[in-house]
Amino acid sequence: MSNIHAAFNLNFANTGTRAFSMAIDITVPGAGITAIFGPSGSGKTTLLRCIAGLYRATGTVNVNGTVWQDEGVFIPTHRRPLGYVFQDANLFSHLNVRGNLAYASKRAQSPVTASRHARILEVLGIENLLDQPATSLSGGEQQRVAIARALLINPELLLMDEPLASLDIARRQEILPYLEAMHAEFNLPVLYVSHAVDEVSRLADHVVVLEAGRVTAEGEVGELLAHLNTPLQSADDAGVIVNARITERDEKWHLIRAEFAGGAIWLTDNGEAVGTDVRIRIMARDVSLAASEHADTSILNRLPARVSGIREDPHGPTCLVQLAIGNEHLLARVTRRSVAHLNLEVGATVWVQVKSAAVAH
Amino acid sequence: MAWEALWLTARLATTVTIILLIIGTPLAWWLARTRSFWRVPVGAIVAMPLVLPPTVLGFYLLIALGPNGPLGTVTQALGLGLLPFTFWGLVVASVLYSMPFVVQPIQNAIAALGDRPLEAAATLRAGPMDRFFSVVLPMARPGIVTASVLGFAHTVGEFGVVLMIGGNIPGETRVASIQIYDHVEALEYAQAGELSLIMVIFAFIVLAGLYLYQNKHPHAGMTFGPRP
Structure with a gap:
């Protein structure tokens, strides 16, 4: 064995x-x-x-x-x-x-x-x-x-x-x-x-x-x-790992598209060949939430997701929100005020925004 | 006369140093590493010549190695005869007398190594003997050099034990220090002075050389006494 x-x-x-x-x-x-x-x-x-x-x-x-x-x-x-x-x-x-x-x-x-x-x-x-x-x-x-x-x-x-x-x-x-x-x-x-x-x-x-x-x-x-x-998330650097595959390259804007089960996001082009499997790390602090899709934003990656969990930080003004996109989960760190403002609760549908420039892969 | 005594002294000191390195190094290793209760009494016995008058050690050896002593019985049974007043009697006495000067620098050097290099060696598939030869000996080398020099020099410099166990037989037990004493007894001050000067120069060169070496290897383990 x-x-x-x-x-x-x-x-x-x-x-x-x-x-x-x-x-x-x-x-x-x-x-x-x-x-x-x-x-x-x-x-x-x-x-x-x-x-x-x-x-x-x-x-x-x-x-x-x-x-x-x-x-x-x-x-x-x-x-x-x-x-x-x-x-x-x-x-x-x-x-x-x-x-x-x-x-x-x-x-x-x-x-x-x-x-x-x-x-x-x-x-x-x-x-x-x-x-x-x-x-x-x-x-x-x-x-x-x-x-x-x-x-x-x-x-x-x-x-x-x-x-x-x-x-x-x-x-x-x-x-x-x-x-x-x-x-x-x-x-x-x-x-x-x-x-x-x-x-x-x-x-x-x-x-x-x-x-x-x-x-x-x-x-x-x-x-x-x-x-x-988990204690892994108590630190400032809470974040998730997503296994994805590079499916497209945008030569003009130096971006690559990473596709994972349930969605895809654009990343800065670091030379990975199309077709490679990559492990990308998305930090909770680089993920923000919106009630509807905003096209007039600098953020390229906008994905619909369902809130699957919320944990309030006992010592600060923020919450960690867990989001289900297909089979993958992302985490977002947002303020409690935003949670209240957006009426976030488990089961709610939101738009997740991920900053391309911040994602490590 | 002078050269005979000096040559005998050199032979004695070399023999003693070699024997001490062979038995003193494993003993130092054991003293440095063991957590056994016996560490304290054994360490104290090894260090005893540092504080005992040489005559005390010589007296007990004379009795023990004598015809009715326990060691004397053994040497006779083995066909070696009696050791007092022979070269090998001097060797036995000097080994005991110079033991702390050899064991303690090596013990300190090994203790200073700590567990870490040995653990690294164990994870690299080195067994206990392999670790001793491939890690402990090379890393404790400055301590071993110090120990050899001190063991040799201290044997050259001894007098009391030699007088007790060796007597004064030319070419057999009359070492330089005894020869000087003889010259003085016979009022041959010129010869005594000559030999004494040679001893002074020897001691100075040895110690200056040792300190020079230790300057290059600051962790040679020059300190004496049981480890803290």
Whole structure:
């Protein structure tokens, strides 16, 4: 059976300043990127360390049919077919980049082929760094080397512990495309710990939400992002993911048309070929609502939708409105006054306006 | 005469340093990493020569290695004979006496590495022995260099233990420090002065060289005493 099952029960009573307990039992798809999402202190890293065997806790780990840990069974970390990317690269300081990569290649149980080896270096853009000492690299470069090193072990499961958290925003933007390329190119199950909605929505296929050592939500990323009441939506950057296909290019105005189940929207042309499948992220703050269709507006995308849920922000003047368009859902962040003014309620029909220039894809 | 004593001293210090690196490195690794209750008593025993008068250590060794002592019985049974007043008796005594100077720098260097490089190595399929040789030893190298230099120099400089366990046999146990003492007893101040000057120059060069090395490797683990 192709899935990853992990169950742990931990109790740290009175260690340090606070007690921490974790009771987690998850089964996630054995392919694609699964994000383990939650605020700091929710137990994400602890869970990942337990799965890797770096932290010895009683529990069960079963990866695509192989038992890594169970009652009476504990395979030590160095015999688990995993790759691990630490929060800060954790390269060996006594070796240069080539040495760090060779450390993995030499010990891989079934080493990657030469062509894949070359491809890994290429995808992560580190071919030119090989002879540099590990300590002379920038944070972003170190992390890319660390990811390549983990891939060269040819793991059956890649565990990534907030690989971008120790980097500044510019570096994060520098690495994200590499991670997306890795996802697209190497068909490898990944558990990706993160507390950034942005990373989760760009990378993940599946999401597990943790809070205080408990699973509070779990599901396919698009589904979960379209929900009103997950912690994913409490942040300022609430938004949804829509899987769409580019169907048309408007050369004159530099726009492309992305079609999804239930509608289509125009996006700024970033060179995607017609016929490509894309994942677009529509932020709640870029979506506005109108009672009727307005043609005299700068907003290109106007779609009829049905209100399928409304959640008031308990601390502010805004509401998050969930809208059904065909099978897809969008979220809109609007003021409570507008909700009252437009008489919005579940079941009402509205026109959704999405700003083309703002949509990321 | 002087060269015989110096050559013996060099041989003794080299032998002791090699033995200490072989047994001291795993011991330092264990002391740095274990959470066992035994860490404290074992650490204290290793450090004891730092505070004990050398004569105390020499006295106990003399008894233990003697014909009726527990170690003496063993060496006789193994056909090695009795060790006191032999070169190998000096080696045993010096290994114990110089132990803290070798174990503690290595222990500090390993403790300073922390868990993280070892965890990274474990996720890269390196087992415990592999981790020790591929990560711990190379990363703790400055500490190991410091330990070798200090172990060697300290063995060269010892006197009390040697006098107790080795006596004063030319070419066998009469090391430089004993030779100087002999010269002074015999009122041969010129020879004593010559040998003493050689020792002073040796000590200065060794320590200056070590500090120079440590300037280049600031985390060499020069500090002594149990880890905090």
